[in-house]
Amino acid sequence: MHAFTYTATKTLAATLDALRTARPGTKILAGGTTLYDLMKLDIETPPAVIDVHRLAELNTIEVGEDELVFGSGARMADVADHPAIRTDYPGLSESLWRAASQQLRTMATVGGNLLQRTRCAYFRNGSEFPCNKREPGSGCAAIGGHDRGHALLGGSGSCVATYAGDFAIALIAFDAVVDVAGPRGERSLPLAELHVEPGDDPAREHVLEPDELIVRIRVPATPAGRGSTYLKIRDRESYAFALASAAVGLTFDADGFVDECRIGLGGVATRPWRATEAEQALLGRRLTPEATRHAGEVAFAGARPGAANGFRVELGIRTVADALRTAGERAVR
Structure with missing residues (x-):
């Protein structure tokens, strides 16, 4: 793992201030269950991380008549086990319960879960195999290689890596919206528009800017x-x-x-x-x-x-x- 600087913020405003002056490549750290893994593999090599796991304003779960609202820092286990979610939205609850081990669900946040990167073995095996997602222009070892776990839908001639998450699958079925904040302000977008297909640029996996973070997820009641x-x-x-x-x-x-x-x-x-x-x-x-x-x-x-x-x-x-x-x-x- 490469050396990096560490900053822990206590409010969203302080986080946005830190992002405003952050060095290129700085990453947001929430539960860390994906970022730490990729840093140890030298796939992610941020010069700095900004730790937001102490932000109480992101660690919320609200069940209203018109919508469900999950702060991006809410833990997967807490959302999955919320009584109203288990009763009225079992599909959402099950997508979290079946996502990982209990230890990971207790640490991982729902916002971070949406942005987890692929589990493609070619992507995660360093420089041993070519991977356009890891090193643009190097090729895709999965195409013509061992592709048992690779994508059937949405692939391109540059990448067929499968999106690994579960919660986003339930959220997209229920027309979820994500609220995103950065130094330039806040915006909302349908979850269906958050992730992008690889096309000719597999390294680009979502539409967030480097200095933006998800602050909440909203699901219309149905x-x-x-x-x-x-x-x-x-x-x-x-x-x-x-x-x-x-x-x-x-x-x-x-x-x-x-x-x-x-x-x-x-x-x-x-x-x-x-x-x-x-x-x-x-x-x-x-x-x-x-x-x-x-x-x-x-x-x-x-x-x-x-x-x-x-x-x-x-x-x-x-x-x-x-x-x-x-x-x-x-x-x-």
């Missing part, structure tokens, strides 16, 4: 929250990243037809993925096995498998179908 789930399929039951996952929320009309449908896909794309066409395919239909299967097929219609990850197309289709059935059961309780 009846589909009660009829929601997060299904994560992985090689082992705990502490593993998704081969395929689906965040689903449903409501039905008085006649039993699907009235509202939300589907987010995880583990299969280069960014959190909203399956809008699959949602539309279910509206006005009964939630039959045939309908759920069809929705899964629509969700993966654009998949571009490589040499070793083609099995995850069928896995993803079944994951969507199973998640829809679970959400449907919860929606009618």
